[in-house]
Amino acid sequence: MESWWRAVDVREEWSAHALSCEPADRPATEATITALYAMVDAPPPEFVWLDSPSAAVDVLPPSGPLQFPCPVENRIASLRSDLRIRLEARVGRHPPFETSNPLAAVESGWPAKSILDPLVHGALQRSIRESVAGLIRAAIGGVELGLRWLGQHDVDWLALYDVHQRVLDTRFSPSDVAQLQLWSTLARSCGWWWARGNQCFVTERPLVVRMDSDRLHNAAGPAVAYPDGWTVHAWKGTRVPPWVISQPTVSAITSERNVEVRRCAIENLGWPAFISEAQLSLVAQADDPGNPGYALQLYDLPYSGSRLLLAINGSVERDGTRRQYGLHVPPSFSDPVDAAAWTYGLSGAQYALLQRRT
Template sequence: MNRAFSPRHSSDRGIPLVERLETALRLRDDRVRTGLGTEPADRDAAQGAVSEIYRLLGEAPPEFVWVDSPVAAATLLRNDPDESVRGFGKLPPSVIPFRRWPFPQRLTALKFELRHRLGKSIDPRRHAWEPAAGFTKREWPASTLPELVARGVPPVWILELMVREPLRETLRDTMYQPLRAALLGPEDRSVERAGYEQYDTWSATFYDICRSVGLAEYRADDAHHLDQWLILARGTGWWWPGARRCVMAERPTALHVEARPRVLYGQLRLHRAEGPAVEFADGAEVFVRHGTVVREGSKVRAAAS
């Protein structure tokens, strides 16, 4: 079974707890840089990871089709009569055997169940803690990691505030969500829901950091499954898995960010004062000022035509 690090043992594996928490913060920043990378996709590694995820579902590897941007992928999928890539969302009734579920729902359930198992051991709600009088989360920023540990704050609470939340805010809230709206738009909602991308893996990155610093251990099959999502986080852009075909998009060729104001843990947002904040090889681009999409659509539509 998956096992969490016990906060009672502050020097588990011979490494002091404070040092491991400091390492977790450095890994957080490193993983954000990886998630915002603009290097060409590692196509062999990405296809291998997708094929392994398909194998976990009892499916043969799909046909792979690579495109230069999410816009090109949406155009291809919109004009494709094969509906197997669509339909991600609400799961079928439990009375229907899992093996008979449509492919998109089985993939959604596979990922959800993995995240549920990994998260059980490091869920702050499972680690009761009563702070000393007058010591609340609002006072945490004024405290160093050694002070937080000395006050008895459980490691999982520190990881939640200083690692998980910054990863989610940077990679999902200020990257994926505005790019999804700008690149796909309201007319492509069915295509949009079927997409995975490097920013979608913020949660897998968090579980990997906890494992890397010895604050959580996972059973072997879950660790192997987690590794596939991490390979995809490092090795590709957005991708749309279908029962017979998987459409894979290259990563952006340029991406510009700035530090968000009034934050504590390195959260970033899209920004470029002059020119597009995000560019793709086929000419698709998104203009963003201080996290807000502007001049939306002109080059995006041209690239999709």
């Protein structure tokens, strides 16, 4: 049990680095990247500092052609890939994990990779690489940015091998430990970076990062903001336009074509306010047989030519609440139970037999 919680502590330590809004440690960053350049037989680069990943769009040269010798970015990518292959081979020597009590396995001294992957790597991959870095990349748009490294957002794999060293006493080769330390230093020191020949482009860390559990979320402003003013807005892990957060009006909502953006805006405004301000008329209401204790409400949607089924989620959210959500259904439905059944591909009679829907 103690080993389990020590692993969690290491994971949270790395999560704090990933979400840090402190200014980049430029001397440490430049010295570390210079060392990586040296490991692939490249001279020290000229450093170009950027105030956000988006700023790279206008200044970043394309990746070099694949030729001999390979461009420096490809050599650095291979350097890290080879390191991870060696580390993976080393930690994979633990005995197979076959027990109904993973905590006992941890305490016994041989917690298998199958335990640590979801506990450390998987958790940080969801909260940092996918939620934070993923939404930042999506906000930049479809621009091809080529080979890049994520600095502080590269913590998922680093934390995993750190746990193996600090909690499980796994021994890596001295050369691998030295290189692992270089990548770890970058995760503690800077944002995203690109190696391009004799130049290296490095971004500052953000000024603001707001999370709800393991998702980017800020109901009062940008979820991520960088020193140059570039921002990313997010509602419970979904990237949204700024108006969804600052001014979720009925007119903006009804003209929005993206169903997920529309859902987030309505949740921010609140379903009661949306129904009132949009002047939706209630067609019918019924108890939800798939979610006992909650009701289904069916409304006319004059702006879309369909009807809106308002329901309560059958499962509990991360914060312990149940999300209220709306589904567009054909205008032919007048019974909320039939409408709910249609969303599952069932008849009303079949849906009424459900014990609990999700």
